[in-house]
Amino acid sequence: MAKASNNIAMYLNVIFVVSLLLVITVESRSLLDSIVRGNSPPVCDEVVDVKIGDTCFEVATIFNLTTEFFDAINPNLNCTALFVGQWLCIDGSVLN
Template sequence: MSVVESRSVLGIGFSRAAASTPDCDSVHGVVGGDTCSAIAQEFSLSTEDFNAINPNLDCDNLFVGQWLCVAGTSNN
């Protein structure tokens, strides 16, 4: 979405950049006791890389069955 298009959607004077979406090649289903740091370590990911491929993830509120990206690329 371009800035012009976003203004027409959001109203005059309001715009925002299109959100980037990471490309995920492999996922992990959260099981009881999982934490973001443990999952990142299990899949040899730095905290920065794990967060980049899982944008907007709330690590304090993981739930069983939630799918997390464990291999992929960020578009940042």
């Protein structure tokens, strides 16, 4: 019984390591693609925190931002899953 448990643990460890390597490989390719294309991450100069009922569109409108610029300075933001206290960038720059 102990040998079977050890084998299961070994297989789970191998699966974990392979999964970790795949994640690292995908993320490094994304970073490398950005560097090769010369894209820099956005620079955020000012943030606000999400209040109850806020939407991305409303925040962009309040701070006189176009939706394109708002999206560019908040590149990984999921506007359908905002949560209270989340920080949104409202001023910054996007360098290419």
